[in-house]
Amino acid sequence: QVQLVESGGGLVQAGGSLRLSCAASGRTVSGYTIGWFRQAPGKEREFIARIGWSAGTTYLADSVKGRFTISREYAKNTVYLRMNSLKPEDTAVYYCAAGRVVVTNTDYDYWGQGTQVTVSS
Secondary structure (H helix, E strand, O other): EEEEEOOEEEEEEEOOOOOEEEEEEEEOOOOOEEEEEEEOOOOEEEEEEEOOOOOOEEEOOOOOOOOOOEEEEHHHHHEEEEEEEOOHHHHEEEEEEEOOOOOOOOOOOEEEEOEEEEEOO
8 A cells, every 4th residue: 555645735826836745655656656636626637747756757747847847755755746837727636646557647546635726816
C-alpha cells in the first residue's frame, strides 16, 4: 500500500504562485509514476502532470505547460507541483496519484485526499 498526502493548497491572487507537495509513505514508490490531477466543481478530473520516480522523466499537460513544473525529492519521498502565473481557471481540488504501470491516465492505483487551490481574480 502507498499512502499519499497532498499539502500546500490555499487562496492566491491571479498571477501568484503556489507549490503543492505530495508526500508518499508506506511501500517504496521506486519504479512508480506519480501524477497530479485536478477537478473543478462540475467538471471532470483533469490530468496535469506526471513524473517517473526513478528516472525523473516528466510530462505536463498543454494547459499548464510553461507555468507548472513537477519535480521529486528522494530524501523526503515527496513530489512537488510548482504552479506559477496562476489563473482563476486553475481553481480546483488538486490530487496526486501513484501507479506502478501507467499507460493511460486511469492506470493509477493510489490517490491522495486532495488539496484545494483557489485563485481569485
